[in-house]
Amino acid sequence: DAGVTQSPTHLIKTRGQQVTLRCSPKSGHDTVSWYQQALGQGPQFIFQYYEEEERQRGNFPDRFSGHQFPNYSSELNVNALLLGDSALYLCASSLDPNTGELFFGEGSRLTVL
Amino acid sequence: GENVEQHPSTLSVQEGDSAVIKCTYSDSASNYFPWYKQELGKRPQLIIDIRSNVGEKKDQRIAVTLNKTAKHFSLHITETQPEDSAVYFCAALGGGGNKLTFGTGTQLKVEL
Numbered sequence: 001d002a003g004v005t006q007s008p009t010h011l012i013k014t015r016g017q018q019v020t021l022r023c024s025p026k027s028g029h030d031t032v033s034w035y036q037q038a039l040g041q042g043p044q045f046i047f048q049y050y051e052e053e054e055r056q057r058g059n060f061p062d063r064f065s066g067h068q069f070p071n072y073s074s075e076l077n078v079n080a081l082l083l084g085d086s087a088l089y090l091c092a093s094s095l096d097p098n099t100g101e102l103f104f105g106e107g108s109r110l111t112v113l
Numbered sequence: 114g115e116n117v118e119q120h121p122s123t124l125s126v127q128e129g130d131s132a133v134i135k136c137t138y139s140d141s142a143s144n145y146f147p148w149y150k151q152e153l154g155k156r157p158q159l160i161i162d163i164r165s166n167v168g169e170k171k172d173q174r175i176a177v178t179l180n181k182t183a184k185h186f187s188l189h190i191t192e193t194q195p196e197d198s199a200v201y202f203c204a205a206l207g208g209g210g211n212k213l214t215f216g217t218g219t220q221l222k223v224e225l
Contacts, residue, residue, distance in 0.1 A: 033212065042119075042202050042215030043157065056211045090156065099145065102213060104156040 002027060004093050004105035012111045013081050021076040021108045025093030031055075032074040033102065034066060035090040043090055049074050078110075086112045115140040115207040119216025126193050127224055134219045136203035137185040145206035146179060146186045147213070152199045160201075161188070193223045 005024045013019050025032050031050045035043035045058035049068035068074045072093075078085055088109050092102035116139040126132050138146075144165040149157035163170045163177045163186065170177050174193075179186040190197055200220050204213040 040218075042204075042218050043213075045212040045214070048211055058212065101147070101159070101162070104158070106156045 004029075004091055004103050006089075006091050006105035006108050008108055009106065010109045010111075012113060014113050015081055015083060017081050017112075018077065018079045019081060019110060021078075021089050021091075021110075022073065023075070023091030023093075023105060024073045025091075026103050029093035029095050029103070030072050031094045031096070032068060032072065033092045033094070034074070034076045035092065036060070037088040037090055037107070039087070046076070081112045083112050086110060115143060115205055115214040117203060117205050117214050117216045119203050119219060121219060122217065123220045123222070125222045125224060128193060128195060130193055132188075132190045132193050132197070132221055132223075134188045134201055134203070134221070135185060136187070136205075136216050137183075138205040138214075139184065140205065140207050141181075141184065143205040143207050146177070147204050147206075148175075148177060148188050149202045149204065149215075150199045151202065151218075157202060190221075193221075195223050195225060197221060198223045 004026050007022045033048040034046040037043045046060050047057040048055045052068045063079045065077045088107040090107045091105045094102050119136045147162035150160045151157045161175050161177050163179050174191050176189045200218045202218050203216040
């Protein structure tokens with residue numbers, strides 16, 4: 001049973017560019033959440049997708065957008081990259097988001113130069 | 114929104130000693146409190162969790178306690194081992210469901 005998988009694992013971009021990160025949830029899970037973890041900090045909630053809709057959003061600008069596909073996989077898009085967007089982006093899946101039990105992927109480490 | 118504070122930020126113990134990490138939360142409607150262990154370069158991994166209808170939960174060497182009145186919860190690790198060295202995060206699931214708010218993390222170092 002595959003867990004949560006994310007791609008790419010590492011990537012380097014320059015300021016102003018755009019990036020797309022991908023996530024496949026754990027088998028049987030239909031809810032995907034995205035978190036940003038800056039170095040030395042705890043994960044910060046970006047948004048959550050369920051039934052292909054954004055269900056809840058954290059305090060992130062509109063440059064951060066996402067999508068969920070019918071197979072429950074998800075993408076995170078960040079436009080007009082800033083140096084401060086450098087972080088580990090974690091995808092987490094859950095069967096029932098109201099219970100809170102999240103399973104995290106290994107993350108995508110984004111470096112913005 | 115929910116705010117979670119975590120202390121201490123670093124903790125150094127001798128192998129075999131106990132370690133305690135404390136968190137407070139602000140949203141009285143929060144109902145789920147997980148603890149995650151994150152090793153360098155790895156994903157956060159759930160090690161134990163507790164729900165608001167329970168005061169204490171134990172799993173081998175780790176335990177979590179919850180005081181709803183005071184809005185704080187703690188992680189207790191007994192008989193610490195070098196492999197317990199990692200960053201530990203507490204989190205709280207708000208009354209609105211859906212999102213976890215994390216603490217700032219505790220770097221635990223278990224010294225031989």
